[in-house]
Amino acid sequence: MAQNQPLIEVRDLVVDYGRKKKTRALHGVTFAVEPGETVGFIGANGAGKSTAIKTVMGFVFPTTGEAKLFGYPPSDSRSRLRVGYLPEVALYYPFMKARELLELYGGLSGMNRADLKSRIPNLLERVGLGGKGESLLRQFSKGMQQRLGIAQSMIADPDLLIFDELSSGLDPLGRHDLRDVLLELKSRGRTIFFSSHELSEVESLCDRVIIIHKGRIVKQARVADLMEPLNQYVIDFRLNGSAMPDAVAAENPQLENGIHTLNLRELDLYTKLLGALSDSGCEVIRTSSKTRSLEAYYTELVRGEDAA
């Protein structure tokens, strides 16, 4: 694979399903995930998230278009050499022990016994299943199974992690632990691509989001680029005989009943101008900030798409 080539590459992907392939799940979807990125894949139930992920993994075959992992088509097993994958829901073999399951998955990923022996206890500890290596999986709760699922996806320390419905089945504590694990993976430069309904999770973890609606990509953007125009920082001030600082005047404050109002989008600028007003002797009457969530953006976008 060439350096800096996208780890996931999806181009004009169309997927039809059903007995006679009459239902279209994906309508020409195109996106890419670059090395080192954390990308959230969001959309309503039935929007096509899982279908797109399953096509990338080679579980579902494209009708037209193509998907590539590490530059290889999903049908080529080399495409999955450095991938960790967590399905939406999985119930692991009830008659196996947690250690045996991780040995199975690690071995299939090419790890040797010595590496597995040292890695498994640490990994179980990391996902909150320390000391459970010898327990049969039929004794595991749904949340424990999901934690084990996360462990199996990380067993071979893959470069790319793909999670379908990341925090499905986890309690709040589990989500918190998972967030820490993901942040640690992110800090080590791992590429993470996940679908989730938890938009706050996406907002806090991701560099970029891809929004899919009714089988079509309706938005791809960096989270910062998406959120910044939605934020609003307001400063109401009086001059009180002082001269308006140039930096403040450049932002064209509105004047009404002797009160000037500044509407700003960027937090840095807001902080800078607030300092300038104080230094110049102007009276700051009121400050307020309105930050909008990804959830609000998503809801608006999807409703707009539905109305169109």
Add this chain to the structure above:
Amino acid sequence: MPLKLWLIARSVLIEAIRRREVYAIVLVSTLLIISIMGIDFFGLKELTKFYRESALKVMSIATGLTVVVLAARQLPREFEMRTIYTLMARPISRTTFLAGKLFGVMLAAAFCFLLFTLVYLVGTLYLGGDIPWVLFAQHVYLQLLTMLILASLSFWLSMMLNLDAAITIGSLFFLLAAMFTNVSMYIYDYADAFGRFVIKIGTFIIPQLTLLDLSERTTHAQSWSALDFTTMAMLTGYALIFAAAYFALAMLWFRKREL
């Protein structure tokens, strides 16, 4: 590849060993065999033969049905539990996956045979009978080949049908294959040209599992010698052709199937 195949097979074997149903089948079959030992109708010498024949039949039927059930549920269960995704997300081919499953079922069948063999040997020694070791070993080997055919067939059936249907048809196939052989031999002489053609085709399509059953030879070992190498090689080839054909069909279905 062999290591990955072994890892998948090992997971099947672990499940087969830890589930209680294999032991239940062995226990019920053992009780049946012990009850046969209690029949004092034939005199001791004939009882030993009756015991041998019955024990070998019970052993074959119980293992055969176990293999059909175990093989038929491998793939549907992977889909049901969704573990198929975590397995196929690894750098393994679908062929390796299916071959590993088949190998695992065969290991489980061998485990089942091992348990039955112990029961059989203890019973025979208890009744004071001789054990025709070579014939018995040939019988077990050929029975394992029968299990290979059954397991491959059950994989294929489970690809095309739902689990219940696959188990039912696989079991019927196993239990009725011998009947088909006998009936077709009987009616062949009475059939017209078309009927004979159909019987011949059937003979090529349906494996003659009775060819791989040495239970009667083993029972009456004083009258039968062990099979020579050429015959064993031909029987092995015969069984492997059918097993390979069913496995190839299962593979064709599995490769085309979306997960």
